[in-house]
């Protein structure tokens with residue numbers, strides 16, 4: 437039986453052409469023509485004030501933490517159901533992480549629990565749009581505005597997904613995107629920071645260039661550049677930008693296909709979900725997602741283990757994540773859970789991601805869903 441892998445990174449066929457152009461130009465380092473073309477395209481399409489490509493979403497989050505001016509003892513509110521980078525970026529600057537429970541329908545932070553976790557030390561609310569399904573942005577903007585706290589979007593999964601008529605990552609003060617190979621479009625490792633709050637634009641340019649005003653020098657605005665702030669090398673290599681560029685140009689087509697595959701999964705699992713109480717992702721009306729992740733939730737973690745084994749025996753390789761951060765070694769050192777963990781641990785122990793990638797075939801999805809149906813019908817679980 438042919439193997440169905442969890443992910444096959446997208447290759448459009450145009451990447452090598454663009455990488456050859458980089459070779460011919462001799463301009464390999466950051467912020468060459470391909471970086472500029474990608475950033476301009478993103479700014480135009482997302483209607484975003486300023487976009488900078490970064491080596492990863494992790495780096496974009498680290499830039500965001502510097503821009504937020506996080507100091508020792510500041511507090512950052514976020515869900516525990518997320519990737520370590522969401523928290524690490526702020527811990528690196530001395531923050532304490534305050535984890536808040538999720539809404540089990542979307543696996544996103546429960547916006548109704550945030551205000552209770554706010555203290556005079558709260559500097560940032562960091563939200564994650566899980567699987568490109570948006571958080572409840574109207575309410576989050578209201579809370580962050582009322583308390584004068586920065587709202588940072590971890591939109592790692594969410595390129596070109598929307599909340600109402602706005603793209604995810606462009607709604608809060610800062611947005612962070614991932615172009616890792618598991619995302620809809622990618623360049624192996626890559627990311628972007630979206631600067632929506634204009635007051636951060638100038639400093640972002642400096643932080644990204646090792647804390648120097650080199651960009652001003654390159655634009656001819658000053659006659660030499662120097663070290664003026666903290667920073668690091670948050671630039672993306674031209675080779676990566678050249679790989680990303682052709683994918684950025686056809687992202688709508690890519691997302692459309694993923695959404696079609698996502699819907700096929702959903703339709704073919706609908707019946708079994710009604711009979712066997714497995715749960716499928718819910719998409720709120722205000723959200724247009726991008727098909728980055730398809731998941732189901734089993735009855736409990738034992739049923740999930742059994743289902744994984746059953747699928748693996750049929751050469752199908754699903755995956756799961758995240759282990760809640762507040763239960764991890766570092767999460768206990770650097771953070772604490774505010775309120776009751778009603779959903780985070782239990783829901784993350786039931787969540788199972790099914791294979792999802794651009795070249796996945798419809799017939800493969802039907803094979804996968806048939807195996808899942810057989811698992812439930814023979815009551816292996």
Ligand SMILES: Cc1ncc(COP(=O)(O)O)c(C=O)c1O
Nearest residue numbers: 492493494519521592614615616
């Ligand atoms: C929610 C979230 N934030 C951040 C990241 C880190 O992204 P990257 O691998 O581009 O650093 C990930 C990784 O998938 C993620 O899931």
